Amino acid sequence: MHEPVLDSLDMFGLAASLPDQVEQSRSLVDDVDPGRLGQPDTVLVIGSGAAGLAGDAVAALVATRSRVPVLVHRGVALPSWVASGTLVVVPSPDGDSAAAVETAEDATARGATVVAVTDGGRLKEICENGVGIALPVSSEPPVRALLGTLTVAPLMLLDRAGLVSGCDDDVDEAVSLLRAAVPKLAIGAPRENNRAYQMALALDRRFPLVIGSAGPAAVAAHRWKSQVNANAKAPSSWAYHPEALHDELAGFGQHGDVTRQLIALVELRHGGEAPEIRREFEVARSYLEECVATVETVRSDAGTPLGAFFDLVVLGDFASLYLAALATVDPGPAGVPVDGDSGA
Numbered sequence: 001m002h003e004p005v006l007d008s009l010d011m012f013g014l015a016a017s018l019p020d021q022v023e024q025s026r027s028l029v030d031d032v033d034p035g036r037l038g039q040p041d042t043v044l045v046i047g048s049g050a051a052g053l054a055g056d057a058v059a060a061l062v063a064t065r066s067r068v069p070v071l072v073h074r075g076v077a078l079p080s081w082v083a084s085g086t087l088v089v090v091p092s093p094d095g096d097s098a099a100a101v102e103t104a105e106d107a108t109a110r111g112a113t114v115v116a117v118t119d120g121g122r123l124k125e126i127c128e129n130g131v132g133i134a135l136p137v138s139s140e141p142p143v144r145a146l147l148g149t150l151t152v153a154p155l156m157l158l159d160r161a162g163l164v165s166g167c168d169d170d171v172d173e174a175v176s177l178l179r180a181a182v183p184k185l186a187i188g189a190p191r192e193n194n195r196a197y198q199m200a201l202a203l204d205r206r207f208p209l210v211i212g213s214a215g216p217a218a219v220a221a222h223r224w225k226s227q228v229n230a231n232a233k234a235p236s237s238w239a240y241h242p243e244a245l246h247d248e249l250a251g252f253g254q255h256g257d258v259t260r261q262l263i264a265l266v267e268l269r270h271g272g273e274a275p276e277i278r279r280e281f282e283v284a285r286s287y288l289e290e291c292v293a294t295v296e297t298v299r300s301d302a303g304t305p306l307g308a309f310f311d312l313v314v315l316g317d318f319a320s321l322y323l324a325a326l327a328t329v330d331p332g333p334a335g336v337p338v339d340g341d342s343g344a
Contacts, residue, residue, distance in 0.1 A: 005325055009332030011231060014145040015317045016186045019178035021148035022310065026156045026171050028117075028135045028149070036133060037161045038113055040087035043070040044079070045154060046103050050143045051091040053226065054150035057219045058089075061155060061305050065164045076102055084111035088132075089157065091150040093139035095121020108132065117153050142332065144230055147223070147313065155306075170306040177302055177311050185318040195298075196318030202296050203228075203264050203319065204326050209292070210238045210316075211248070211284065212268040213277045216309040221268050224316035231331035232323035241280040249284060252291040263292040269299040270308040 043066070045055030055072040062070050073079065076099045082088065088107040092100035095118035104126045107114050114132030116123045119139050127134035135157075137149050152171060159167035183189060185196040192198075208228055212221035218240035228236035239248045252259060265288050267281060289295050300311035324331035 005328050006330035007321075007325075007332065008330050009142060011142075011145065011324075011331045012187050012318075012321055014141050015314070015321060016182050018148050018310070018314055018317070019175050019182060021146070022152050022171060022178060023175045025137075025149040025152035026168065028137065028153045029156045029160050032133055032135075032157065032160060034160050034162065036113070036131075037087060037115075037157075038085075040113065040161070040163070041068055041085040042081070043068060043087045043089065043158065043163065044082060045070070045072050045089045045091070046074075046100065047072075047091050047150075048074045048099065050147060050226070051150055053219065053222055054091055054147055054154070055089070056222065057147075057151045057216060057309060058154045058158070060216045060219050061151075061309065062158060062164050063215065065166075066158065067163050070158070070163075078103060078106050078110070082107055082110055082112055086110075086112040087161070088112045088114045089117070089154045090114060090123065091117040091154065092121075092123050093118055093137055093143055093146055093150075095119065095123035095134075095139070097123070101126065104132065115154075115157060117150060142334070144226070144334075148310070151309075167306075170304045173302065173304050173307040174310045177300075177307050178314055181311065181314055185315065196315055197322045199266075199296060199298075199315065199319040200322030200326055202294050203266070203323060206264040206293055207234070207262050208236045208264050208266050209248075210236065210266040210268060211240060211244050211281075212238075212312070213241045213270075213273055213281075214243075216305045217268050217270055217273075217312060220309055220312040220316065223313050224266065224268070224320070227317055227320035228323065230334035231317075231320040232327065233329050233334070234323060234327075241277050241284070244284055245280055249287050252288060256291050259291045260293055265289070265292045265295045267295065267297045268312050269297060270312070271301055271303075272305060272308065 124134040210221040210224040221238040225236040225238035300308040302308040
């Protein structure tokens with residue numbers, strides 16, 4: 001497959017631009033004065049859809065490194081504890097999402113510092129006129145195509161604020177991995193060596209169940225599920241260990257004649273897994289391999305959680321696009337146009 005049959009929004013091209021997006025996003029915070037960020041006691045990332053998933057990625061990536069709690073909130077009504085000591089990050093590329101604007105206005109009224117990852121709209125006005133800082137990011141592509149920016153810009157902001165350290169080195173590794181991976185996954189790469197295309201063949205006309213491990217790999221599993229939904233317009237689900245052993249396996253207690261035809265298990269693995277998590281993958285596979293059509297394993301050997309996250313994500317992004325191409329489906333338009341942050 002050298003050219004997609006339908007791709008009205010150039011989703012293949014946007015997926016291939018992820019290395020540039022990750023590398024360029026760190027410079028968005030270069031002009032931010034750390035003094036304007038104060039000394040927050042809590043960071044709250046606001047968003048839904050792709051923006052919320054980016055928030056999940058940031059929170060997972062800094063969970064064991066940040067000096068203060070980093071939390072994610074998908075609702076409109078802010079938690080009662082948001083106040084002057086809270087740094088509120090609002091990823092909203094177009095800046096006019098009603099939920100994002102209402103949240104930013106409320107946070108500003110409470111004295112919180114608001115940072116919007118946006119390039120315009122009412123949200124940018126709120127930040128420029130208040131205590132917040134608006135970071136420029138293009139709002140033209142579908143929001144789900146901006147995961148690199150929506151993840152890396154807030155991550156680097158936390159680094160510049162002194163809440164975490166070493167993020168520049170992490171970004172360097174992620175960019176290096178992505179630059180090596182994308183040419184092998186993109187349109188034009190030989191089919192027989194293209195892991196994303198081969199994955200799409202294995203998942204074609206099946207419903208992927210994507211399982212990662214708690215942390216960045218769980219967020220990557222959620223991303224795989226969302227991209228299969230939005231790009232291939234197909235059902236998918238996700239789970240993560242250790243929770244999957246408590247609930248997910250119980251759902252395969254019957255209907256094996258159906259699940260063996262329709263369900264494909266995809267394991268997202270990385271070198272940072274604890275021994276007990278590796279054991280849980282083995283147990284889950286031993287139970288599920290008799291109940292599913294195929295078991296596919298994706299493994300990242302990245303040295304950092306950020307590198308592993310994007311290494312796992314980029315394969316899923318391309319696999320979902322090839323699934324769309326195999327079905328002669330346009331991967332571009334997606335979602336219900338209720339809100340600018342729907343993830344579409």
